[in-house]
Amino acid sequence: MNTDLAGKSLIVTGGAQGIGAAIAKTVAERGAHVVIADLKEEQGQEVAKLIGGTFVRADVSQRADVEAVVARAVDAHGGLDGIVNNAGITRFVDFFEIEDEHWDRIHEVNVRSMFLFTRAGARHMREHGGGAIVNISSMAAKGYRHTSSAAYATTKGGVLGLTRSSAMQLARYNIRVNAICPGIVITPLNAQWLADNPGYIEEIPLGRPCRPEHIAAVAAFLLSDQASVITGQSWNVDGGLVID
Ligand SMILES: NC(=O)c1ccc[n+]([C@@H]2O[C@H](COP(=O)([O-])OP(=O)(O)OC[C@H]3O[C@@H](n4cnc5c(N)ncnc54)[C@H](O)[C@@H]3O)[C@@H](O)[C@H]2O)c1
Structure with missing residues (x-):
């Protein structure tokens, strides 16, 4: 059993379902203590119970909520x-x-939240030897042509800008910041879109969509000490949709 995250205290936002729930489960299996922050109370509590973690109801776009999650x-x-x-x-x-x-x-939800969590978390981490932050961006940031909207693509590009600039500015405190750009991952976010557009799967070079667990495995690696010299990068996890 992989226990490379044993004893680590981690926050996973949006962990009540989809990719976030898979990340929360994976890092807990590897020994981490997890606080899930989400608006969906019932589902969030369920995941927290399953993994022996803590659920905090929070709107990640609100500073008071974010600071309460970090404090918790x-x-x-x-x-x-x-x-x-x-x-x-x-x-x-x-x-x-x-x-x-x-x-x-x-x-507010896709970018401001990540800045708020990075600032609040890094304030603590810089006093205690460092830490690791993983921001979930998207292939939408890299020009995927079927992206849901220009607004979404712009936010995910902002996530990459935040990742790179915060990585540069926080490295001196041993705080690493990386991004993951998932491709098509079947979750409640896009289930209907995929049902309406089955051809989009055929465009994936490897011929299959991602599962939330694929994203979770990369997130767990980036949080672990095995990634101790990796910062400021964006990791495409997408079956080859974007090669850059
Ligand atoms: N599913 C995909 O194909 C895909 C592809 C690329 C990137 N992503 C990104 O991965 C991340 C997770 O996506 P998913 O597919 O699991 O989505 P999802 O909709 O299944 O889950 C998102 C979770 O975030 C929570 N959330 C939303 N707004 C919130 C707020 N203001 N405060 C607290 N919690 C909030 C929701 O309640 C939900 O539990 C998102 O950032 C998404 O943009 C997803």
Whole structure:
């Protein structure tokens, strides 16, 4: 059994379902103490119970909620070693139909949240020897042509900018920041889209979509000490859809 995350205190946002739930399960299996932050109370509690972790109901776009989650992880587990900024939203919408309110909200949830968690978490980590942060971006940031919307792609590009700049600025505190760009991963976020567009799977060079566990395995690696000299990178996990 792989126990490379034994004793680490980690936060996983959006861990109530989909990719976040898979990440929470994988890192817990490898020995981490996990705090799940999500809006979905019932599902979040269920995952937390399954993995022996803690659930905190939080809107990740709100600073007070974010700081409460960080404080909870530090109190419950005596510190904070890592954060997976995974919570995200999208909407399938044509360029000309994007409303101002949607543009603002998707930036709050997908980018502002990651800045808030990075700042709050790094304040603790820099005083305690460092840590690791993994931001979930998307192939949408790298020009995937069927992406759900320009608003979503812009937020995921912002995640890469945040990843690179925070990696550079936090390296001196031994805080590593990396991003993962998932391809098509079957989750509640896109189940309907895939059902409506079965041809999109055929375009994947390896011929199959990702499972949430594929993303979780890379996140676990990036959080572990095996990745101790890796920072500022974006990892495509997408069956070959984007090769850069
Ligand atoms: N599914 C894919 O194919 C795919 C591809 C590329 C990137 N991603 C990214 O992976 C991440 C997870 O996606 P998923 O497919 O598992 O989505 P999902 O919709 O299945 O799960 C997202 C989770 O985030 C939570 N969440 C949303 N807004 C929140 C908020 N304001 N505060 C707290 N929690 C909130 C939801 O409640 C949900 O539990 C997202 O950042 C998404 O953009 C997904």
